[in-house]
Every structure is written in structure tokens, then in C-alpha cells.
Amino acid sequence: MAETWNLLRRMGQKKIDQYKESFQRSGRERVDKDLPLGIRMSGIVEIPQVDFILGGDQLKIKHPGDANVVISYGHFPVGDSVVHRFYLDASGMVYVLQIVTDRTNTVEECKLFMPYDEVIPDDWEFWLGERDGYIGYEIFDIKDGTRYFRVWDSDRKTVVEQDDQGNQITRIPPMEYMETVYLSPWGEESETVKYDSMLYGRQVNENLDEYLLLSAVSEKDGASVQIMVGIELQPASIKVI
Template identity: 30%
Template sequence: MASSPIGTAAGMIRDKITGAPQREAGRRYRVGMTVTLDPTPFLLAGDALRVPAPREATTSVTEVGRIGGDGPGGMVRLYTSGGGFVQVALGTGAEAEEARYFAPIDEVTPASEDEWGAWLDPREGMIGFREFQTKDGKNHTRVWQPGPEMVPPRVLEETIESASGTRTVTHRSMLYATPTHLGAGAPEAEFVLVEMTEEGSNASVTIHAGIALSPASLSIV
């Protein structure tokens, strides 16, 4: 049965109040879509970055992770077949307000309580300390709540959709960065995202390197 004009108008008002269009807009990010990244920042940076450039500019999305909902303040992670992920900070209408590309550069599975403490100790754990040093000896300053004091990791609940279903993981995360001092057009900073991830009875620490992307340069279809 066709909707009446009054019914259609009522639905529009209801959606505006409840935020239904916002939820639908967030679903524009889906498994199987393709992401094309502008290669220019990687080419201009050359070997100055630890984050590995994607093997191909256009890759398919194998998993979609959602953190904090589909509205403003939420984040979407588009995991690609190349091994990295594009993290999109959502604004009004699920438009990308901010985008970063991350790829893993190291992974650790602590084997004892002491080893876990080195990462998560509330007084001096590496995830939350004012600086983070990568294996090459380079220091990175904390981006989230910069300052000399210790800061607890951010707890991020991520719902991940894939072709095989949906699962939920919990991250304890901190973001760091260091300036690149490269020329115009190259990334101004390289980020390091340090995350302890729990999924069921499994837990590990992953270190990702990343750069900021211009949302306008992203092609997501």
C-alpha cells in the first residue's frame, strides 16, 4: 500500500526527532565496498615513515568496525584487504570529519602478569605514559590528553562486521605522534596507535603507525 503524504511527512518528522536518518547514513560503510587512497602523501614521505604504504591504491573492505555509534563522535574502521585500516571520525550525516590510515608495525602477546603490567600498569604502563618509544628509538608524544602526568588508556568497544558475522572486541588504546619535518604536501606527523585488544579469552598488544588523510581525498564506494 502506498504511503500517504501525511504519513510520509509524519515519518520524516519522526526520523528527525529519533535520528533514524543518522543511523541509516552510518550504514553507508559496509563490507565489500572499495577504498581508494591518494598515494601522494606516501610518495612525498618516501622512507621517512614507518607506516607501510598500501600495496594498491584501491582495496576492498573486508571488515567494518564501529566505535561509539553511527552519529557525530562515532568512529568507523574500514579494514582493507591490504592489511591496514582507514579510521573515519563521523560528523553530521555520518560524513567523514577526520580520517587516518593505520597499519600494524608490531604485535606483542605478553606471557606473564609482569609483562602485562609493563603495558597497563596505572602508574607507569606504556599505554598511557606521556611518551611512547618505538623499536627504532624514536619517541612519540601523547596526543590524547598531552601532559607530563600518566593518563589511563581509552577503553573502546568495537563491533566488527565481516562476511562471516559480527563480533565485539575491547581495546585499551592510546594515540601518540611525532612531527615528520617533511616538505609541503607530505604528512606533518606520523601517529602511533598502541592498543591492547581483548577478544574472548585472547588478548594482545598491537602497535600501528599511521598518517592523517584529507577526508576529501578519500574515495569510498
């Protein structure tokens, strides 16, 4: 994995003592009240191991460990739903627990993502070109040749090429969103991050699927293409302390 995940690195440098000092300075109401599963910044999240055991060495995402501190929280709307992102300090690497809730705050989706790779493009058109940009392409291959297939769909398809069997390979526009990321539980430290993303997936075995989130990410320290690999979790299996 590249070393330039600037925002994630800054998150990892945050300490619980800094959160305490922030509270003493601000006196504000916490921004992480009443969030899914009762997760709060500086709390502990334990991720179950069963799916990682089922996936074995075929999984690109690795188990984050037994006790992971929530070091940051972000959110953004998608239609009538809200995407909540909890950034977990997993032995020096920052994982993302992503929980989607509907308008009644019922959990619709729960996935865990791990940073896998990053590219600093010389040619942004290759990734975001309106007709054939790679983000939104029907298939995505990582460096070792493992292939993932586009999960999200749209009526706005363009035909990019045909394979050897004459099947059309299409592209759809990536999903654009702006995430507000809080670096403090009381909201005085925050950043806005822009994404152009597409979700891909593959069947690892008959019991398990793995996901790949491919995103062009723009934040205050620069821009890059970031690849995260993920797995779906049952919300009830996650232990929150």
C-alpha cells in the first residue's frame, strides 16, 4: 500500500488524550450522538472473525484485530439514506466501517473496508474520462490479476468495447459525493472530502463475497485514486464497547 493516504494517516496520529483535551476546550455537544450501533469516537469496535476464516487466504482484506478504537467519523447523504463511516485504528492501519441507514435510522447495509492500494495519476482522463474512464468500467483488475465486477448500476451506460466473444463492455459514471469527516468528537476539527466512486465485487467462494471500492479522492493535501477492499458484516455480530 502506498504511503500517501494523507487523511487516513492524520487520523491515525490522533490520540485519545487529544480528544479529551478537545472536550475541555470546546464544551460543545458531541457530533457522534445517537449513531448506528451506538458507536462513538474513542469507543472500541470488535469485528467478528468468522467470515475472515471462511475466506481464508483468498481474501484480500485481512481481519483488523480484536479491539479497534474509533478515531474519526464521517457521513454523507445518498438519496433518502445516510452513509456513516467510522474510521478504526487497527494496529496502525485505518480501516473504515461503513454503515448505511434509511430515513428511520434502520441499518440497510454494513461493510468493513481496508486500504489496499493507491495511485497518484499523471493522467486523470484515464480514470475519470466521460466515455471510457476506468472508474465505472464494468470490470476492474488489481495488480495480481484478481478480477472484480461492477456492483452498482445505472441507466447511463456507454459501451466502451467488445470482448473476444463479442460481449459489450460498458461504463457508467462514478457516484459523486462529499463526505464531512470529523477529526474531533466535538466537531471543531473537520474536513470535507470529495469522492468519485464505483463499487465492485467478486465471489471468493460459495460462502463469501469480497468488495472493492475504487475512488478518485480529493482532500486538502491533494488527490489520488484509492482502492479499498471490503467485506459485508452482520450488524448484530459487531461488538461495541
